[in-house]
Amino acid sequence: LFAACWPANAEELRPYTVAGDAIPASLTGTKGDVARGRALIVERSSTCILCHSGPFPEQAFQGDLAPNLAGSGSRWSEGQLRLRLVDASHLNAATIMPSYYRVDGLARVGTSWRGKPILSAEQIEDIVAYLVTLRN
Amino acid sequence: MRIAVCIALLTAMAGAALATEIPLVQRRSGYSFMSPDSKVMQDEDTANPGMLSVLDGEALWTRKAGTANMACADCHNDASASMKGVAAHYPAFDKALQKPVDLEGRINLCRTNHQQASPFAYESRELLALTAYVARQSRGMPITAGDDPELAPFVEHGHALFMQRQGQLNLGCTNCHDDNWDKKLAGSAITQGQPTGYPLYRLEWQALGSLQRRLRACITGIRAQAYDYGSPELVELELYLMTRARGMPVETPAVRP
Ligand code: HEC
Ligand code: HEC
Ligand code: HEC
Numbered sequence: 001l002f003a004a005c006w007p008a009n010a011e012e013l014r015p016y017t018v019a020g021d022a023i024p025a026s027l028t029g030t031k032g033d034v035a036r037g038r039a040l041i042v043e044r045s046s047t048c049i050l051c052h053s054g055p056f057p058e059q060a061f062q063g064d065l066a067p068n069l070a071g072s073g074s075r076w077s078e079g080q081l082r083l084r085l086v087d088a089s090h091l092n093a094a095t096i097m098p099s100y101y102r103v104d105g106l107a108r109v110g111t112s113w114r115g116k117p118i119l120s121a122e123q124i125e126d127i128v129a130y131l132v133t134l135r136n
Numbered sequence: 137m138r139i140a141v142c143i144a145l146l147t148a149m150a151g152a153a154l155a156t157e158i159p160l161v162q163r164r165s166g167y168s169f170m171s172p173d174s175k176v177m178q179d180e181d182t183a184n185p186g187m188l189s190v191l192d193g194e195a196l197w198t199r200k201a202g203t204a205n206m207a208c209a210d211c212h213n214d215a216s217a218s219m220k221g222v223a224a225h226y227p228a229f230d231k232a233l234q235k236p237v238d239l240e241g242r243i244n245l246c247r248t249n250h251q252q253a254s255p256f257a258y259e260s261r262e263l264l265a266l267t268a269y270v271a272r273q274s275r276g277m278p279i280t281a282g283d284d285p286e287l288a289p290f291v292e293h294g295h296a297l298f299m300q301r302q303g304q305l306n307l308g309c310t311n312c313h314d315d316n317w318d319k320k321l322a323g324s325a326i327t328q329g330q331p332t333g334y335p336l337y338r339l340e341w342q343a344l345g346s347l348q349r350r351l352r353a354c355i356t357g358i359r360a361q362a363y364d365y366g367s368p369e370l371v372e373l374e375l376y377l378m379t380r381a382r383g384m385p386v387e388t389p390a391v392r393p
Contacts, residue, residue, distance in 0.1 A: 063320055064320045065267050106303070110356065110361045114154065116304075
């Protein structure tokens with residue numbers, strides 16, 4: 001479904017700048033879409049709720065390997081959330097959370113996924129836009 | 137910011153401390169994570185769909201095959217005696233090949249070397265049935281695989297494969313099956329990944345499947361390139377899993393969700 005908007009190879013990853021524990025600027029230069037971000041998070045293909053739970057009462061199957069996403073927007077700034085999604089291992093080398101916008105340093109990636117980030121820059125921005133609204 | 141760094145350090149430390157093998161007393165079969173209904177299905181032969189394969193295998197055991205026109209039974213006689221305990225120590229080291237072979241591999245070696253027949257395809261009805269039938273003769277017996285000192289380097293390699301992060305999701309088997317086996321992945325229990333029940337009937341598959349099929353499913357799940365059926369890597373993973381399950385009883389044919 002989303003194949004059309006995925007970068008075809010590593011060259012197409014957009015450059016970004018890490019400042020401290022955050023990526024302050026949008027990967028796309030524009031704000032993401034909150035509703036699309038929520039829809040993406042609960043979709044199986046984004047893999048988020050394999051590990052996380054969150055304020056998704058309609059979702060019967062959520063994971064408990066990771067913190068509940070409720071309140072993410074109170075705990076972290078937009079830029080911190082962006083870096084967390086782009087490359088969580090930058091913050092915690094031992095984390096099990098995949099790096100969603102990275103194609104290097106990975107072993108034996110299956111042919112259908114090779115050279116592609118898990119999520120596109122647009123998808124990351126949509127999810128970030130949604131996460132910042134999760135305040136408690 | 138200071139808090140973020142502290143949390144990152146703490147989780148890193150927790151991660152490092154957890155990445156160890158499961159102590160003997162805490163080893164739990166996938167069986168113990170199942171619903172009472174699924175447990176009954178495994179426990180009662182009349183309800184266990186895997187028993188159909190075992191019966192199929194029993195029939196194949198006495199069927200002559202190949203240029204040699206011999207049945208398994210012509211050499212091995214009564215499986216309940218000759219095959220008792222065999223599955224509990226597989227994969228085993230094969231002197232001629234100088235590498236470990238799993239039960240499916242061993243049966244296919246008998247097909248080619250002794251019956252002079254063509255080997256069965258992996259996941260074929262016949263190979264699953266014969267493997268289930270042979271392994272059924274070890275039901276309840278403790279796993280002893282890996283005793284042969286010649287296996288040591290292969291066990292070690294299997295262990296390395298188990299620890300290695302791979303795929304687009306960049307996860308290792310150990311991240312789920314050592315560190316998070318008491319947790320839930322999208323609502324379904326992550327077990328310790330114990331190999332005690334194979335071949336087994338998985339409700340999700342609506343079929344009997346081999347341990348290699350399960351391993352390939354986990355590897356594809358982390359979006360890594362699955363090793364081919366029969367590849368040395370899958371046999372080494374099977375071997376490591378069996379040594380990791382040492383002392384646990386064989387459950388073949390088990391049932392899993
Ligand atoms: C394989 C497991 C896994 C997957 C998949 C995963 N995460 Fe995480 N995530 C974690 C873990 C574990 C942490 C805790 C911190 C750490 O280990 O780095 C975390 C932390 C977070 C945090 C910070 C939580 C907090 O408030 O402390 C956010 C936000 C987050 N993840 C969002 C996401 C989103 C959005 C996705 C999907 C696009 C996702 N995660 C996919 C495992 C995962
Ligand atoms: C002509 C004789 C012969 C036939 C027929 C035969 N086998 Fe074997 N089998 C052997 C021998 C000999 C061994 C010992 C290993 C070797 O030298 O290949 C063996 C070993 C085995 C083992 C491993 C036993 C152990 O303790 O490690 C299994 C399992 C097995 N056979 C199953 C079968 C099955 C299933 C069939 C039919 C598809 C079959 N065999 C047909 C001769 C035979
Ligand atoms: C992201 C988590 C995850 C990773 C990584 C993972 N698995 Fe699994 N594994 C599962 C889940 C979920 C199941 C299904 C639960 C069940 O029925 O046992 C499973 C099932 C299994 C089983 C079947 C257990 C049984 O009782 O029959 C084995 C064996 C296994 N995995 C081995 C592995 C190996 C080897 C690797 C690495 C190549 C691996 N897994 C990687 C999550 C994972």
